[in-house]
Amino acid sequence: MPELPEVETIKNDLRELVAGSRVERAEVLHSSLVEWPGAEEFVRRLEGVRITGARRRGKHLIIELDSGDALVLQLKIGGQLLLVPPVEEPRKNVMLVLYLDGSRRLFLRDQTEFTRARVLNREELEERLADLGPEPFSGEFSAGCLREKVGSRRAQIKPLLLDQKVVSGIGNIYADEILFGARVHPRRKANTLTEAEWERLHAAIRKNLAAGIEHRGTTVRLYRDVLNRPGGHQHHLRVFERHGEPCPECGGEVARAKVGGRPTHFCPACQPEDGPGDGEALTLL
Structure with a gap:
């Protein structure tokens, strides 16, 4: 996509x-x-x-x-x-x-x-x-801006990253990679994130999107550029659709689950689900 x-x-x-x-x-x-x-x-x-x-x-x-x-x-x-x-x-x-x-x-x-x-x-x-959130590489987009927009909400962090009114341009592939890079579990509630985690999340957003641009996009299935060439960033993905494979950081197994109705990939060891959840079980796919 x-x-x-x-x-x-x-x-x-x-x-x-x-x-x-x-x-x-x-x-x-x-x-x-x-x-x-x-x-x-x-x-x-x-x-x-x-x-x-x-x-x-x-x-x-x-x-x-x-x-x-x-x-x-x-x-x-x-x-x-x-x-x-x-x-x-x-x-x-x-x-x-x-x-x-x-x-x-x-x-x-x-x-x-x-x-x-x-x-x-x-x-x-x-x-x-008019309703789109800030561009990730704009001067107005900072860790503080991100925290101010959603930091008090009890919603899960991955669906918030996918909300184009929060920050524009992020979809399912990059959201998984961003959260892995920030070491934040995709089902963490936004209001439980620490200041350090907001800083890591902001940095991971910019780093992963910049890498995707550098590699001319991610071709998992259908994406092609104007000259019908596939992107190259799929060769650099760390967790997206890598479920069942070793985590590139800790060697544990990458998991897959549905979060906010979307297939989601993460490392349970590197991205611990800190704190009590809302009682809803995390069903692995």
Whole structure:
């Protein structure tokens, strides 16, 4: 699932490979893709405009247009943007095609069909992004900021990390790696974390996301960059989907459980469940 590092990689690829291109025609091939403003208007507002840049906010990919609008994509679980050529034209699961000048095309492919798209003006885009939490690499995001936002809550820490209103861009893969790096059990209540643990958590968020960007994203299953290349960070994961394997720190067995309804991977020895829980059993998968 594209999280912050994957969307950041795609954004950088678009800036390098697509910025400056003119969209000659747009074709929507799957009716569920367009959430705003309606398929016909969506296509009309894309045709004839020039792509001026790309940026990211949380997991939102924002393709900037010279009309003042922006094409905003949420790639969800399996969304891919592929530039043809040099990539071979995809034959299946295509949801959108942008026909660019120079006989190039940008294909949006998603075999899960969960990707969603909007064309928004500046005011609509600002409203869309208003509720997102701080960017992990921004100056406003600190251990103190994180503690102030959720430190008094009795909610489990992993679902809070996944809440895009708390901090933007973190998904299931990086949440597991972050919590392992911080040595915090995924079911710890936020109000039980110490100051030192908040500091470790903040540092682990930045470290793990930066590593994901450096390795051009994590390809566990579907993620590809704009040139259809897999990421490399999957080779550096320490606990995610490593259940049953030795912990890279202590040699104990990595466990898997459901936390907040999400498959979760952790080391019970390195991430002890300190203090009494709420009585709910931790059922291993």
